[in-house]
Structure formats: structure tokens, C-alpha cells
Amino acid sequence: MAGGLTSFGNDLYTGARSIDFIKRRRVWYVVSGVAVVLALVLPLLVLPAFGHGFRFGIEFTGGSQFTVNGSTKDIQNTNLAKAAVQSVTGTEVEPGVAVVGTNGVRVQTTQLDTDGSTTRSDRVAAALGKAYDVPVPGNATRGVSSSFVGPTWGQDISAGAIRGLIIFLVLVAIVMAVYFRTWKMSVAGIVSLVHDLIITAGVYGIVGFEITPAAVIGFLTILGYSLYDTVVVFDKIRENTSQLSDRSTRTFAETVNLAVNQTLVRSINTSIVGLLPIASILFIGTTLLGAGTLRDISLALFIGIIVGTYSTIFVAAPLYTDLRSTEPAIKLQTRRVLDARRNQAVEAPVRA
Amino acid sequence: MPSTVTPKRHARRALTGLVVIILLGLGLNSIGVFTSTASTFAGKAESLLPKLGLDLAGGTQIILAATTENGGNPTADQLSQSVAIIRQRAAAGGSPDAQISTQGGRFINVSLPGTPSQATINSVREAARMDFRPVLLTDAAATASAGTGDKPYTPPASLGNTPSAKPTNGSDLSQVTPYLQNEFDNYRCAAENKPAQVKASVPLVTCDNTNTQKFLLGPVEVPGTGISGATAGLQTTSQGATTGTWVVNLTFNSTGTQQFAKISERLVGLQPPQNQFAILLDGKVISAPTMNAAITNGKAEISGSFTEDSSKELASQLKFGALPVNFTVQSQNTISATLGSSQLLAGLIAGLIGLILVFVYAVFQYRLLASVVLASLGIGAVLTFIVLDFLSWREGYRLSLAGVTGIIVSIGITADSFIVYFERIRDELREGRSLEGAVETGWRRARRTVLASDAVNLLAAGVLFVLAVGDVQGFALTLGLSTLIDVLVVVLFTHPMLQLLARRPFFAEGHAFSGLDPRALGAVYRGRGQFRAPLAAGGREGRSVGEAQRRQTIAERKAADLGADTKGRS
Numbered sequence: 001m002a003g004g005l006t007s008f009g010n011d012l013y014t015g016a017r018s019i020d021f022i023k024r025r026r027v028w029y030v031v032s033g034v035a036v037v038l039a040l041v042l043p044l045l046v047l048p049a050f051g052h053g054f055r056f057g058i059e060f061t062g063g064s065q066f067t068v069n070g071s072t073k074d075i076q077n078t079n080l081a082k083a084a085v086q087s088v089t090g091t092e093v094e095p096g097v098a099v100v101g102t103n104g105v106r107v108q109t110t111q112l113d114t115d116g117s118t119t120r121s122d123r124v125a126a127a128l129g130k131a132y133d134v135p136v137p138g139n140a141t142r143g144v145s146s147s148f149v150g151p152t153w154g155q156d157i158s159a160g161a162i163r164g165l166i167i168f169l170v171l172v173a174i175v176m177a178v179y180f181r182t183w184k185m186s187v188a189g190i191v192s193l194v195h196d197l198i199i200t201a202g203v204y205g206i207v208g209f210e211i212t213p214a215a216v217i218g219f220l221t222i223l224g225y226s227l228y229d230t231v232v233v234f235d236k237i238r239e240n241t242s243q244l245s246d247r248s249t250r251t252f253a254e255t256v257n258l259a260v261n262q263t264l265v266r267s268i269n270t271s272i273v274g275l276l277p278i279a280s281i282l283f284i285g286t287t288l289l290g291a292g293t294l295r296d297i298s299l300a301l302f303i304g305i306i307v308g309t310y311s312t313i314f315v316a317a318p319l320y321t322d323l324r325s326t327e328p329a330i331k332l333q334t335r336r337v338l339d340a341r342r343n344q345a346v347e348a349p350v351r352a
Numbered sequence: 353m354p355s356t357v358t359p360k361r362h363a364r365r366a367l368t369g370l371v372v373i374i375l376l377g378l379g380l381n382s383i384g385v386f387t388s389t390a391s392t393f394a395g396k397a398e399s400l401l402p403k404l405g406l407d408l409a410g411g412t413q414i415i416l417a418a419t420t421e422n423g424g425n426p427t428a429d430q431l432s433q434s435v436a437i438i439r440q441r442a443a444a445g446g447s448p449d450a451q452i453s454t455q456g457g458r459f460i461n462v463s464l465p466g467t468p469s470q471a472t473i474n475s476v477r478e479a480a481r482m483d484f485r486p487v488l489l490t491d492a493a494a495t496a497s498a499g500t501g502d503k504p505y506t507p508p509a510s511l512g513n514t515p516s517a518k519p520t521n522g523s524d525l526s527q528v529t530p531y532l533q534n535e536f537d538n539y540r541c542a543a544e545n546k547p548a549q550v551k552a553s554v555p556l557v558t559c560d561n562t563n564t565q566k567f568l569l570g571p572v573e574v575p576g577t578g579i580s581g582a583t584a585g586l587q588t589t590s591q592g593a594t595t596g597t598w599v600v601n602l603t604f605n606s607t608g609t610q611q612f613a614k615i616s617e618r619l620v621g622l623q624p625p626q627n628q629f630a631i632l633l634d635g636k637v638i639s640a641p642t643m644n645a646a647i648t649n650g651k652a653e654i655s656g657s658f659t660e661d662s663s664k665e666l667a668s669q670l671k672f673g674a675l676p677v678n679f680t681v682q683s684q685n686t687i688s689a690t691l692g693s694s695q696l697l698a699g700l701i702a703g704l705i706g707l708i709l710v711f712v713y714a715v716f717q718y719r720l721l722a723s724v725v726l727a728s729l730g731i732g733a734v735l736t737f738i739v740l741d742f743l744s745w746r747e748g749y750r751l752s753l754a755g756v757t758g759i760i761v762s763i764g765i766t767a768d769s770f771i772v773y774f775e776r777i778r779d780e781l782r783e784g785r786s787l788e789g790a791v792e793t794g795w796r797r798a799r800r801t802v803l804a805s806d807a808v809n810l811l812a813a814g815v816l817f818v819l820a821v822g823d824v825q826g827f828a829l830t831l832g833l834s835t836l837i838d839v840l841v842v843v844l845f846t847h848p849m850l851q852l853l854a855r856r857p858f859f860a861e862g863h864a865f866s867g868l869d870p871r872a873l874g875a876v877y878r879g880r881g882q883f884r885a886p887l888a889a890g891g892r893e894g895r896s897v898g899e900a901q902r903r904q905t906i907a908e909r910k911a912a913d914l915g916a917d918t919k920g921r922s
Contacts, residue, residue, distance in 0.1 A: 069694075144686075145687050146684070146685075164819035168816075171815065175811060217757075228805045228808050231801070231804050235800065235804055235805075266771055266772055269713075270767075272713060276706055276709035276710050278706070278764065279709075280703075281757065284698050293407070293757065297754070297761075297827075
């Protein structure tokens with residue numbers, strides 16, 4: 001009667017089935033290492049040569065954005081928007097025009113006003129409103145929305161975000177070290193967090209998604225989620241390894257592996273349950289609204305949750321094992337367990 | 353049996369506590385509804401909902417960076433003074449609901465709801481300006497004049513606007529041309545919406561900031577930059593004794609002292625109202641004192657019917673003139689109400705779909721226990737609503753799109769607490785415990801994990817909230833809030849519910865659809881419908897073995913038992 005995952009969970013819990021996450025850790029290190037290197041090298045060094053790589057939204061580069069909503073004109077005809085913009089700015093400004101939803105157009109331009117005013121932006125908004133036959137600013141049903149971003153605003157957001165990131169990392173390292181009573185779990189957790197952030201940002205760079213403040217919010221949420229996931233699995237590892245003694249039948253690495261296996265069903269369930277609402281935001285955001293806050297946050301989170309779940313199992317837990325297995329006590333225990341096992345195998349060969 | 357009574361009593365107590373919390377929250381919020389200023393019932397009902405941020409309700413958001421004249425960052429005092437001035441301008445422009453807040457030490461976030469006029473938007477982002485002008489004419493403002501509507505008055509163009517003779521100084525009445533006289537006579541303060549910056553070299557018709565007095569003023573004679581400071585205090589006589597009246601002491605810098613000496617020497621000999629000088633902030637007269645003596649040392653004392661508060665207010669306004677702050681527009685965002693409402697709708701649809709998907713998955717995984725998941729998420733939603741409502745009422749919180757996203761994202765994180773808990777119960781069932789025992793033991797283990805992981809989440813939200821600006825803050829708030837509520841729901845609802853459900857035969861006997869069927873979970877089977885007794889010691893190691901040892905895997909235990917048996921026989 002139980003679902004496939006339930007009996008899979010049974011087997012994992014009872015130890016009837018065990019996946020060797022820890023034993024094959026060299027393989028995962030290589031996989032993750034390659035992924036991190038690719039996430040850094042491709043968007044930063046290789047892709048820019050072809051004109052791709054990290055694309056920052058106008059919030060970071062500065063510029064103007066106009067969103068036309070509820071137009072009855074032919075929105076597929078992007079020349080309409082281009083003509084309207086260039087009627088104000090002249091041909092040196094090449095606007096980026098994108099169709100949004102079923103009756104909207106989004107127009108992005110470089111910074112139109114350099115003197116801190118919004119004179120030219122206002123005129124472009126008016127021209128667009130005329131071209132698409134919608135009022136400026138919008139009324140209850142349709143209209144032109146405009147946004148203008150100065151060139152330093154994005155830097156200010158990023159500066160705040162990076163400062164927040166560093167303070168968070170320090171605080172969370174302390175909290176985890178105190179809670180788990182070992183700094184090694186902190187290190188393993190934070191390494192896997194950095195791994196998640198680099199890969200998520202790398203995917204953005206490789207695919208060419210625009211990095212907007214909303215995407216930055218998404219990145220920051222990955223901080224919380226990635227560590228949250230790691231803490232849940234580490235708590236089980238702590239529980240299983242806390243009273244590891246000479247009389248145990250398992251080595252330290254095997255105990256960690258068992259904990260990872262025992263929480264595997266939880267990890268799968270949690271990531272699916274976490275992904276479902278985000279996937280629905282992503283879907284709705286993309287189909288109904290087009291580019292915007294909803295899509296940008298959910299895209300970053302969608303990638304981040306998948307990478308975060310992976311890294312807890314394949315990076316954080318193996319790394320913790322490696323950090324601990326150099327300790328003399330752990331080394332001794334491992335040797336005794338292995339010795340005992342060999343002796344037992346000699347004693348009772350029938351069972352083999 | 354006492355061991356079964358205690359969980360039940362605990363569960364009842366917890367659930368009662370939860371009901372009390374919810375009722376208290378609702379009661380507190382309904383005070384807000386009854387005291388709401390809305391006159392209609394619909395208006396009152398609306399105040400029951402959290403207020404929406406600009407990106408959902410539509411409006412204009414302007415983020416201004418404030419810089420001092422030499423390009424440095426303004427002090428906190430200057431920034432809050434700027435906020436006060438912008439608030440006045442927004443209110444004057446017909447946006448009394450404007451949300452104005454400071455961010456990150458030098459930014460001012462101005463949110464104008466609805467569709468503010470271009471003039472309002474312009475006035476908000478202009479630098480504040482203080483000027484001193486001599487008074488030429490003054491009169492009580494007409495409250496209302498018939499027939500002309502609310503449009504600003506424009507004098508007929510036929511009237512001449514060139515002075516009959518070249519004015520000799522700023523107080524010369526020859527500046528009052530027929531055109532200006534006509535404008536002054538017909539000027540209605542309420543209808544006018546003068547730009548904050550007016551040309552300094554020409555006369556100006558304007559009103560005081562309460563719209564009770566109108567003025568015809570000469571050109572600017574001392575700009576605000578001439579002020580070096582202003583304080584409010586009690587008047588002291590030359591002997592140093594206080595007279596008990598509040599005054600504002602104004603000091604000028606060297607340029608200001610010279611300029612003010614010139615105007616003061618001239619004005620002191622003139623007839624009223626020409627012996628008055630007007631202090632203008634943003635083109636409105638904030639004070640028009642009479643010049644009683646020629647002041648050449650740059651230290652003026654303004655007296656009048658001041659209270660402590662009004663003197664302090666004027667002093668702080670004058671200080672603003674001394675400390676000019678320039679605003680540059682960092683970001684301006686106009687969101688049409690359509691876009692806002694379609695985003696809110698999309699957010700709500702996404703949330704609903706997400707919730708349904710989570711529920712379907714929970715049914716697939718946990719059968720009837722999924723109803724506990726759904727009910728817990730529901731209770732969480734109610735609590736979130738109550739808190740947001742309260743924040744919206746007391747703290748002026750506005751729910752933004754980023755905030756909505758935070759709530760949707762937290763569905764997953766909240767549901768994870770249940771997953772951790774349920775998986776622990778299942779683990780205990782696999783160990784062969786009865787359901788009631790499994791719920792208690794599973795809870796003790798799960799609680800630790802849930803609290804630790806939620807603490808990390810809360811830390812993330814807290815750091816983001818304190819350090820971040822704008823949207824990030826709104827997101828961090830709802831995320832942190834949801835995390836706290838998650839803890840509350842798990843402790844006060846999910847666990848007590850399971851304690852109660854564990855006593856129902858449907859769950860206790862492990863019905864196939866209960867999601868807690870020991871057979872499906874592969875519990876250690878000991879024949880004749882008996883499952884392994886809890887904490888199966890029984891082996892040769894006895895009770896001295898540590899917890900970790902006891903919790904060896906079931907496969908190992910089976911093997912160990914088998915090994916013991918074979919050894920025993922051999």
C-alpha cells in the first residue's frame with residue numbers, strides 16, 4: 001500500500017539499502033569542483049568573448065524602463081515602441097523591446113537623463129502612451145508605467161547585500177559551531193553554501209538571465225534555505241555520531257553515511273515540497289506576467305534549492321567526514337571497527 | 353495510565369492556547385477596525401485587510417539620494433528634516449497618504465499611492481529652499497471666491513507687468529504693477545500650487561503655510577544659505593533673567609550678516625506691512641516677523657506668540673535653510689494600478705497552486721496525515737494574516753510583491769517542519785513503537801531539528817532585514833515572520849493534533865490510509881501480529897549500551913540477532 005518512496009525510505013532506514021554517499025566522496029568533490037569552476041570561468045572569462053555572460057538589469061546599470069499595459073494596438077510590432085522612443089531621443093538610443101503577457105510591452109533604454117531629472121523619461125513615456133493609445137500614468141485598467149534608475153542605485157543595493165552576506169556568514173558559523181559543538185560542521189556547512197551561491201550565480205551567467213534586485217533577493221534566500229537543509233541533515237549526523245564508541249559496529253564515515261541515508265527521504269520530500277510553490281510562481285510569473293519580481297526571485301530559488309539539496313548530501317556531509325576523520329580518536333575508532341569486522345569475518349564465515 | 357493522560361492534557365492545553373492567541377489577535381485587530389476613521393461600513397471592512405504596497409496597489413515610488421552641498425552624506429538630523437519637508441510637499445500636492453522613509457543613511461524612499469500629478473512628483477524631488485524676502489503687501493486670504501472653480505488664477509494679459517519706475521530697493525512699492533496687484537487681489541491660497549522653486553529676482557505672490565494670509569513679496573534678499581544656525585529658547589533680558597516667553601534665535605554667517613544688516617536697516621524705518629520680512633520655505637511663508645531694530649551683528653531674535661513647540665518647529669525649519677540638502681533621483685518607478693493588481697492576482701494564483709501541489713504531494717506521501725499538513729498551513733496562514741494586519745495598522749507596514757513571494761516561499765519551509773516530524777515518527781514506528789510512543793519520542797527528536805533549522809532561517813531573515821534596503825526588507829520581514837509562525841504552529845497545533853490523533857483507532861491501529869501503517873513502514877515483525885518491543889534490548893549487550901548503539905540499524909539488529917542465535921547453537 002505504501003508509495004514507492006515509503007518503501008524506499010524503509011529500506012534506507014533499516015539499512016537494507018544504503019547508498020554510498022560518503023565512500024565515493026572523491027567523485028562528488030570532482031563533480032562539484034568542476035561545476036564551481038565552470039560557474040566561475042564560463043560567465044566571467046569565456047562567454048564575455050562571445051558577448052554573453054553576466055547580464056545586469058537596469059537597476060544595476062542605470063537606465064529607464066517603460067511598461068505598456070492594456071494596449072489594443074499591435075504589440076508584436078516592436079517598431080511602434082522603437083519609433084516612439086526615438087522620436088524623443090533620436091536614433092542614438094536603441095531601446096530593448098519585449099512583449100509581456102498578452103497585451104503588454106516592456107521597453108528598456110539606457111539612461112535618458114543625466115542631470116538627475118526625469119524630463120526625457122517623462123517625454124518618452126508620453127510618446128509611448130500615444131503610440132500604444134494608453135494613458136500616462138496608467139489608470140485603473142491600462143496605462144504606461146515608467147521606472148528610472150540612477151547608475152549608483154544598484155551598487156548601493158549590492159553593497160548592502162554583500163555586507164549582509166558577510167555578517168550572516170560570520171553569525172551563522174558561530175551559531176552552528178555552538179549548536180553542534182564543533183566548528184567543523186560550520187566549515188562544512190558554509191563551504192557547501194558558498195558552493196550553492198557560486199553555482200546558482202553561474203547558471204544565471206551561463207544562461208544569460210538578467211540579474212535584477214529581485215534575483216538578488218532570491219540569491220539571499222538561498223543562504224537561508226541551503227543552511228536550513230544542511231542543519232537538518234547535520235542534526236541527524238550529530239545524533240548518530242554523538243555516542244560513537246569502540247563497541248560500535250560502524251566506522252565514523254559509515255555512521256555519517258547512514259544518517260544521510262536515513263534523512264534522504266526527508267531531503268527528497270522537502271526539496272519537492274519547497275520546489276512546488278516556487279515552480280508555480282515561476283510558471284505563473286513567466287506565462288502571465290513575463291519578466292518581473294516574481295519570475296526573478298523564483299528562478300534563483302528554483303536553481304538554489306536543487307543545488308542546495310545536492311550540496312548537503314554530496315558536499316557538506318562528505319566534507320565533514322573528511323574534516324573529522326583526521327582526528328586521532330576517530331582514526332583509532334575506525335581501525336578498531338575494521339579490525340573487529342575482519343576478526344568476525346574469520347570467526348563466522350558461514351554468514352558471509 | 354498517567355503516561356497516556358499527560359499527552360492528551362498537554363495537547364488540549366496547547367490547542368486552547370492557540371485558540372486564545374488567534375482570538376486575541378483578531379480582537380486586537382478589530383479594535384483597529386472600530387477605531388478606523390472610515391465612515392462607511394465598507395471602509396471599515398477594508399481596514400481589516402493588510403494595506404498593499406505600491407507595487408501591488410499602483411502608484412509612484414521615488415528613491416532620492418540626499419547629499420549635502422559639499423557632496424557629503426547628510427546627518428541623521430538633516431535626513432529626518434528632509435523627510436518632514438518632503439511629507440509636507442506631498443501632502444500639499446494632494447498625497448497625504450505618502451509613505452516617506454529613510455533608508456541606509458542617505459536615501460529617502462517616497463511612495464505616492466494612486467496616480468499623483470506630475471507637479472506633485474516634481475515638487476517632491478526638488479531640493480528644499482529657504483529665502484528671506486521683504487513684504488510689500490499682505491492681507492487675509494480669501495477663503496473661497498465664487499465661480500472660478502479650483503483653478504489657479506491668472507491675471508488678464510492686458511495688464512502691464514513693467515514697473516512704472518525702476519525700483520530703488522527690494523521694498524519699493526513701484527514693483528507692484530497692475531498685473532501683480534490684480535494677481536494679489538484675486539489670489540486664493542487653496543487653489544494655488546506654486547512650484548517649490550520660484551525665481552529669486554522677481555516679486556512673488558504667495559501665502560503662509562496654513563493658507564490664512566496672503567503676501568506680495570519683493571525679490572529674495574537673503575538666501576537660506578546665509579543662515580548658520582537657529583535655536584529655540586526662553587527670552588532673556590540684558591540682565592540675563594528669563595522673561596518666560598519663547599523665542600527663536602537666528603544667527604547668520606558672514607555673508608548672511610551683511611545681507612541681513614542691509615535689509616534690516618531699511619525695513620526698520622518703513623510703515624507696516626513693509627517693515628515685515630517673510631521667511632519662505634519652498635515658496636510658502638513660514639514666518640513673517642516685524643523688524644523692530646536694525647540688526648547688524650548677524651544675531652536676530654524672533655519673538656511672537658510662540659509656544660515651546662512652535663518655536664522649536666520654526667527653529668528646526670530655519671536650520672534646514674542653513675543646511676541645504678540636495679536630492680538626486682536614484683530610482684523612480686511608476687506602477688499602474690493594473691500592473692499592480694495583475695501582479696497581486698498572479699501572486700495569489702501562484703500561492704494557491706503551490707498550496708494545492710503541496711497538499712497533493714502530502715496526500716501521496718502521508719495519506720490522511722496530509723489533512724494535518726493542510727490544517728497546519730491554514731493555521732499558519734491565519735496567524736500570518738493577523739500579524740501582517742497588525743503591522744499594517746500599527747507600524748504602517750505595506751505588503752509588497754516581494755513580501756508575497758516571501759510568504760509563498762515559506763510554504764515549503766513550513767511544510768518541511770512537518771516532514772521532519774512525520775519522518776521521525778515513522779522512524780520510531782519502524783523501531784516497533786506504538787503510535788503514541790512514536791509521537792512522543794519522534795517529537796522530542798524532531799523538535800530539536802526544527803528549532804535549530806528555523807533559528808538559521810530566522811538569522812538569515814534578521815540580517816537581511818537590518819542591512820538591506822527596499823524590496824529585500826519586505827521579503828526578509830515576511831520570511832522571518834513565517835519562520836516564527838512555523839515554530840508556533842508546529843508546537844501549538846501540529847504536535848498536539850498528532851497526540852490526539854494517535855489515540856484514534858484509525859491511526860493507532862495503523863490503517864493503510866493513515867499514513868502511519870507500521871506494516872507499510874516495514875516495522876520489525878515478531879510474528880503473531882506483535883511488533884518488536886520498544887528499545888529492544890534483549891540482546892547480549894544489555895542496558896549498558898549507549899543510545900547510538902541501541903539505535904543501530906534494524907538490518908544490523910536482525911543480523912546481530914541471527915549471529916547470536918547461530919553462535920548460541922554452535
